[in-house]
Amino acid sequence: MDTRLNIIIVSVLLVVMATVSNSQTVCNATVAGLQSCLPAAKPPNPPPPTAACCASLKHADFCCLYSYRDSPLLPSLGVDPKLAFLIPDKCHLSHPPPSHC
Known part of the structure; x- marks a missing residue:
């Protein structure tokens, strides 16, 4: 197969994967929305959450999100x-405290 064709196929696949992953939801929040919250959860001096972050959490299932608190993925993301x-x-x-989930 032609090298240029391979590059085009890989590029298209990467764009499709990025589009699909950003539109997926985790605990009723979009992946893209949760990604906008990352800076506010990184030490040592996190900035306030952005409007996009807060909007993405408006309908989130917080008990579901709390279930990820011990996930090894969080430290790997900082x-x-x-x-x-x-x-x-x-x-x-408004949200329930983690101890009530």
Whole structure:
């Protein structure tokens, strides 16, 4: 197969994968929305959550999100779960405390 054709196929696949993954949801929040919350959950001095982050959490299932608190994925992304659990309060969203899930 021609090298240029391989590059085109790989490029198309990457665009499709990025589009699909960003439109998928986790706990009723889009992956893209959750990604916008990452800076607010990274130590040592996280910025406030963005409007996009807060909007993405508006309909989130917080008990579902809390179930990921011990996931090895969070540290690999540089996320501190304690900081992540503060984001709903900073967004002024009502949510159950993790201990009630």
